Amino acid sequence: MxxxxxxxxxxxxxxxxxxxxxxxxxxxxxxxxxxxxxxxxxxxxxxxxxxxxxxxxxxxxxxxxxxxxxxTKLFITATMLKLRERSYIQLTDPISRYLDSDLISGIHRFQGTDYSRDITIKQLMAHTSGLPDYFQQKKATGSSLQDDIVGGHDQAWSFTEMLEDVKLMKPHFPPGQSGRALYSDTNYQLLGKIIEQVTEENLEDVFQQFIYEPLExxxxxxxxxxxxxxxxxxxxxxxxxxxxxxxxxxxxxxxxxxxxxxxxxxxxxxxxxxxxxxxxxxxxxxxxxxxxxxxxxxxxxxxxxxxxxxxxxxxxxxxxxxxxxxxxxxxxxxxxxxxxxxxxxxxxxxxxxxxxxxxxxxx
The missing domain is CATH 3.40.710.10 (DD-peptidase/beta-lactamase superfamily)
Structure with a gap:
C-alpha cells in the first residue's frame, strides 16, 4: 500500500x-x-x-x-429542498417574494420587458432564468471576471456589486422559455441571498445547521x-x-x-x-x-x-x-x-x- x-x-x-x-x-x-x-x-x-x-x-x-x-451548488440545492420540506418556500415562488424590488429591478431586461420580478426559484436552480453570468460573461471592458481571475488578478466583490454588473449585461432569453437553459453563476448568488432572507441567518450558519452538523x-x-x-x-x-x-x-x-x-x-x-x-x-x-x-x-x-x-x-x-x-x-x-x-x-x-x-x- x-x-x-x-x-x-x-x-x-x-x-x-x-x-x-x-x-x-x-x-x-x-x-x-x-x-x-x-x-x-x-x-x-x-x-x-x-x-x-x-x-x-x-x-x-x-x-x-x-x-x-x-x-457548492449541490449544497445550495440541498438547502433549498430542505426549506421546501419545511414549507419556508415553494420552488414556483417568484424571487420578488424574498428580494427587495429595488435590489433586483433591471437584472433581467429582455427586448424591452423587465422580467426581474417574475423569475422563480426553480428557474434559478435550473439555469432557465436567462440571466447573464456575472463570472463568465464579458463586461464592457471586453474581458470577463473569470479572465481576470485566472490571469492572476485577485479581487473581491459584494452581492450588490455583482448585481450592478449584471444589470449592465444582456440577458439571453425570457425566464422559463421552453427548452432553453444557460449556466449562470448569477442564479446561485441570488439563491444564496434568498436562503439568508428566509432564514434570517447568514449562509454559512444555515449550512452548519442543515448539512455540516447532521453529517458531522x-x-x-x-x-x-x-x-x-x-x-x-x-x-x-x-x-x-x-x-x-x-x-x-x-x-x-x-x-x-x-x-x-x-x-x-x-x-x-x-x-x-x-x-x-x-x-x-x-x-x-x-x-x-x-x-x-x-x-x-x-x-x-x-x-x-x-x-x-x-x-x-x-x-x-x-x-x-x-x-x-x-x-x-x-x-x-x-x-x-x-x-x-x-x-x-x-x-x-x-x-x-x-x-x-x-x-x-x-x-
Whole structure:
C-alpha cells in the first residue's frame, strides 16, 4: 500500500481487499502527469458500501482539503429542498417574494420587458432564468471576471456589486422559455441571498445547521479571506493561483472547501434521502442542455457521452456536479457508484470527467 493511499473496507468483507482497490490505486497514480495534473485526491464507494476507497497521488494527500468551486451548488440545492420540506418556500415562488424590488429591478431586461420580478426559484436552480453570468460573461471592458481571475488578478466583490454588473449585461432569453437553459453563476448568488432572507441567518450558519452538523462534516466550510484554514493551492496550467479574495466572494455559487471523504458523506446523503425527502430527486431530473456533453436539471447536472464517443455500449450517466477547480461529486446509477474528489486543475475541466469515466469503466 502506498504511503499516500488509504483503503477502507466494507463491513461484510472484513480484512479482504475489494478487487477494485488496486485498480483505483493505479488509476490515481497514473493520472498525475505533472504537466496537466499535479495532484489528485479521490473517494469511491459502492451503494452497498462493500467498496469504500479513498486515495491520493502527486502533491495531494487523501485528507487534504480543496476548493470545490461550483460543486457548492449541490449544497445550495440541498438547502433549498430542505426549506421546501419545511414549507419556508415553494420552488414556483417568484424571487420578488424574498428580494427587495429595488435590489433586483433591471437584472433581467429582455427586448424591452423587465422580467426581474417574475423569475422563480426553480428557474434559478435550473439555469432557465436567462440571466447573464456575472463570472463568465464579458463586461464592457471586453474581458470577463473569470479572465481576470485566472490571469492572476485577485479581487473581491459584494452581492450588490455583482448585481450592478449584471444589470449592465444582456440577458439571453425570457425566464422559463421552453427548452432553453444557460449556466449562470448569477442564479446561485441570488439563491444564496434568498436562503439568508428566509432564514434570517447568514449562509454559512444555515449550512452548519442543515448539512455540516447532521453529517458531522468537520473539514467542510465556506472559505473566508483571512481564515487560518488553507485549502490546497489551485492550479491554472502549471501555475498556482493565489486568489483568496475571489474565493471568499464566490459564496453560494462556488465558495466551499471540503475533502474527498466529506464530499462523499455529503453526496451519499444527498441521494439517499438524509438531507431532504428522497422523492424530490425525481423532480430534479428535468434535463436541458447547457454545454456539451452536460445537461442541467433542477439544481443538479448530468454528464453522459454520446455512444459514438463512449467505450460503453450504453454510456453511463453521472449525476451530481463539478467545479471549475477540477472538483467533482457524482453518482453513477448504472454501477451504483459514488465518486468524489478533485484533479485540481482549472485550465482543463474535462480532466475530471476522463478520470471518472476510467473508474466507471474499471468497475
Amino acid at each position: 502506498n504511503q499516500d493511499t488509504k483503503n477502507t473496507y466494507g463491513k461484510d468483507l472484513g480484512p479482504i481487499e475489494h478487487p477494485l482497490c488496486k485498480q483505483l490505486d493505479r488509476l490515481v497514480h497514473s493520472s498525475v502527469d505533472r504537466k496537466n495534473i499535479f495532484g489528485v485526491t479521490l473517494s469511491v464507494e459502492s451503494g452497498d458500501r462493500q467498496l469504500a476507497w479513498t486515495g491520493a497521488s502527486g502533491n495531494l494527500s487523501a485528507d487534504d482539503s480543496f476548493f470545490i468551486a461550483s460543486t 462534516l468537520t473539514n467542510t466550510y465556506m472559505f473566508a479571506n483571512g481564515s487560518h484554514q488553507t485549502p490546497a493551492p489551485l492550479y491554472y496550467k502549471r501555475t498556482t493561483l493565489h486568489i483568496p479574495q475571489a474565493m471568499a466572494s464566490f459564496g453560494p455559487d462556488g465558495g466551499i472547501v471540503s475533502t474527498a471523504k466529506e464530499m462523499m458523506r455529503f453526496l451519499r446523503a444527498f441521494f439517499e434521502g438524509e438531507l431532504f425527502p428522497k422523492s424530490y430527486l425525481t423532480e430534479l431530473c428535468a434535463w436541458n442542455r447547457i454545454f456539451f456533453p452536460l445537461q442541467y436539471g433542477v439544481g443538479i447536472a448530468k454528464f453522459q457521452l454520446p455512444r459514438i464517443f463512449s467505450p460503453f455500449k450504453t454510456p453511463p450517466e453521472l449525476i451530481g456536479h463539478s467545479g471549475l477547480s477540477g472538483a467533482f461529486a457524482y453518482y453513477c446509477p448504472e454501477k451504483d457508484l459514488y465518486l468524489t474528489g478533485t484533479v485540481n486543475q482549472i485550465a482543463n475541466p474535462g480532466l475530471s470527467y476522463k478520470l471518472m469515466l476510467r473508474i466507471v469503466h474499471a468497475a
